[in-house]
Amino acid sequence: MRVSLFERDGWHCRYCGEVLTEATATLDHITPQWKGGSNEPDNLASCCLMCNSIKSGRTYEQAAPQLLERIASIRAAQ
Template structure:
């Protein structure tokens, strides 16, 4: 029963841009108070009270546009690992992972989304203080700065297929 109530709800702004994820209680209150509209419900799930039954929202849209300053996705180890699917971007291993600057800091490389990748300890040691080209190593995917939709799509693929039509496709 508890897992059922922990299902997340995608929140869209009035322009249908994703702005966050809330629990079902918050989503229900927003829709009940006419501050949001449920666009999609989870099938076979309902919210029951003593005398009423309500649909369980999967995606809601706010009824008024909210100007939310864009903060972007936080650059940290966990988010980098998620972006790179917890695999080495050189050999594909998922063991002994660390971070690697594609262009080494000593050669002017920045600590940024576009220069950091997930690498296994072995590949990182082989590459050393060289660029991938200098080390003769090819990247499986090139680093990029993900947006909120990218991570929401990752979650949706595993837990909330109902969200997918409302999210931008994955970046490559």
């Protein structure tokens, strides 16, 4: 189940685009479970460890400013 979701997302973080490996791939609940988010594939996003810890239980809208900062810092380092 997990691996099939990572394959669906092409082994890339849905938030920052980083390439994922077995060691770094996690699944994020797009709508957190406390907000009624399901365990269905359409509520699960492949996500790197860093983005998962940034988002940690928040909605995308709540976490977006920090996620965008992370993307900007990755781009700046390239």
